[in-house]
Amino acid sequence: MATGQTSAQMAIRDPDIRLMLRVRDDDPAAFSQLVERYQHRLVGVMHHLVNNAEEAEDLAQEVFMRVYRTRKKYTPKAKFSTWLFTIANNLALNALRNRQRKPMVALEIHESGPLGPRPAEQLVHNYRDAAPSTSLQQAELTARIRQALSKLNDRQQMAVILNKFEDMGYAEIAEVMGLTSKAVKSLLSRARARLREELQDYIYMDGEPVPHTADVEED
């Protein structure tokens, strides 16, 4: 966490803060750049959380909307990404809470609308088609991992995703989630113990043994 630094000092260190300051000054190109830079990370995090491509994109868009709407009040107090993920955290946790109140049917990637698969899905299909059987095997494993992840509570999930996929340290996660570092440590520990329990059967998966000369001799 950067404390005791002026906005200018922060802006020098973090190019995204400079970008956001341009957004604050109504530079439309800057906002577009910001969306370009962060869309992959935001959509990725949201997708891991809600496990639905469309909803993930909607949530990510909503984060950008909030950034834009509050641009005039923006004063750099931390790394830009920390600020952005704080907004994302609030929105995502709200969405998950609402979802629990009003359960939704998750659309899998192949369940596209009447207009056929969307471009993002097509991309995924391209990868799938490239290696059908690999993808099938991997799909089984990823389904189990997803299932394990979904057994964590919302905050645990968020902490895990930020730690794993955003490479955030405990201090930064604490800042994003409005917790203490100690609380993050405990949150992550419980989450990882739970994951370990859920994925016990997969962690020592050895696959096929390497053929040895003994096998050859049978020929």
Next chain:
Amino acid sequence: MKEQRPNPEPSPDDPALTEDLVAFLDGELDPEMNEAVEAKIGVDATVRAEADALKKTWDLLDYLPRPEPSPNFTERTLSRLEPVPQSGANNVPSGATPSRNATAPLPRASTAILPVPSARSPRHKVLWATAWILIFTATGFGGFLLHEQYAAHFARIEKQEKRIQEQEQIAKDRRLLQNLSLYRLVDDLDFARQLDDPELFGDEPGSISATWTLSASRPRDDGAADEADKSLRRQYRYFQSLSEDRREQIRALDREFSELDEETQGRLRLVLERYGYWLAKLPEEDRRRIEPARPSRRLEYIEELRGRDWVQTLPKPYRDNYEAATTSAEKRHLVKEWRQEEKDRADEWEFVKRNEPKGGGLPVFLEDARTKADFDLFVLNLESQLPPGEAATLKRARTAAQQDGLWLDYAIIVARLSDRHPLLPGPPDGPKHFSELPNEIQKFLIDRERATFGKKNLPAGPLARSSGRWPDFAVAVSEYARSKSWMLPRQLGPARKDDKDMPAEVRTFIEKTLEPTLTRLERADRPFMSAQAKKDRERLRAAEGLWPDYPRTVVDLARQYKLMIPGWTLPSGANFRPDAGKKLPRNPGKG
């Protein structure tokens, strides 16, 4: 073969310990605490197993796909900010798009064929004109309709033909098109192979996905089959949009790829899938550096960026050090050093897990008397080929093992030294200085290059650096001669199995183990194994008469086929990576 692992079942009930283990794995503990946890892991097998299980679980999350936003995400997001008003430039109200017929201009009859009107009364003129207009309008419009009908008909036929042609091409190029999304990421197979490195996109040795293999086809449901067809058509159109040169390059790549064995194909597919996802996730500025660069430069950029990604997973002091490095060469150097550090630690961890003493104080592999004898013989040979500093380290470790029971540390040091100094089967001693070379070789070298060999001291370089060490000096001399295309009057070590300097146990190994293994494999009804064995026998034959090539090839083949040369390779279990040698090729039909 399954390695013996501590039982992963016991899970410490102490939440504080789990917290510390997780924080330890995340590099989030202060140095003091870090040391304490590390010590606990070192001494307590249950804790070690728990830490290992937690780490492996965490690594499993890497198999979750990294979702990508749809390509028009930015556009859609920006459009939510400032909705673009419908353009009124053509005064077409929204939702009232004019129909094709309404906008199509009416055909005009050519004035050239109109009869010249004669002098008639104005009334007649009007009648004539009206009649002509009616006639021409009727025939003109009829002609137009006919023309439209034919045009539509021909367009339909043309479309059908195009579709048939497309289907034929798709059927012909099916394999290429199925792999196109991966092929388009690389220029050639060499580049894909270079990406297959654990530090880039390859598997860590022994990791789960390395053992996944492909089966040619799996039943799909109809929906999936439809989708696959659509995807093939998309890929076909993309392929057609490429330049002729690029299409040819991809065809060549496809040919080479299809000739690989099934396991290699499966592995390279995974490598390219990972590379593709990574590339898609890269910030625009980084991607712009990579994509247009020529392959060698591109690989350098990729290495640099992967290194940068990897550093982000390290504890903060490392990240700070990395940030503080000013040049990219310095950064690359740091990454290389830390990766080696991490690899060494991982090797040792695995080694300790496999060989943890059961009670007698000896590592598991040394409990067997015959293995211990092989190990001792290996150490004896190793010691004779080590530089003085490392030989002293080995001696100290042996003393500590004998006096204080530190056998595991001793075994680790032997494994590390054997990694650094692969043994060259041969006599225990040989020429270590120029003056110790056989006279005819000294004379040969001086005659060839007096400036180098005619002086008291050898010039700086590999020759001078290796002086005083056997077999390093003799190897450096042989390699120097090779670099100048000189054939030395005689070899400086055993270059055939029946050379007098070839140790008896190595000769026996070649005759009784290596050659029969190659013969068996050559005759096996598995074409891939048989082809590989033939290639390896040819390799051995080509090395005959050359030193150090011949003994080196023997050791390489022993490793490749997981065979032990008593005294010259470490017994199974005493290596850091018992299964890390090149695997035997698989027969795709029988797996």
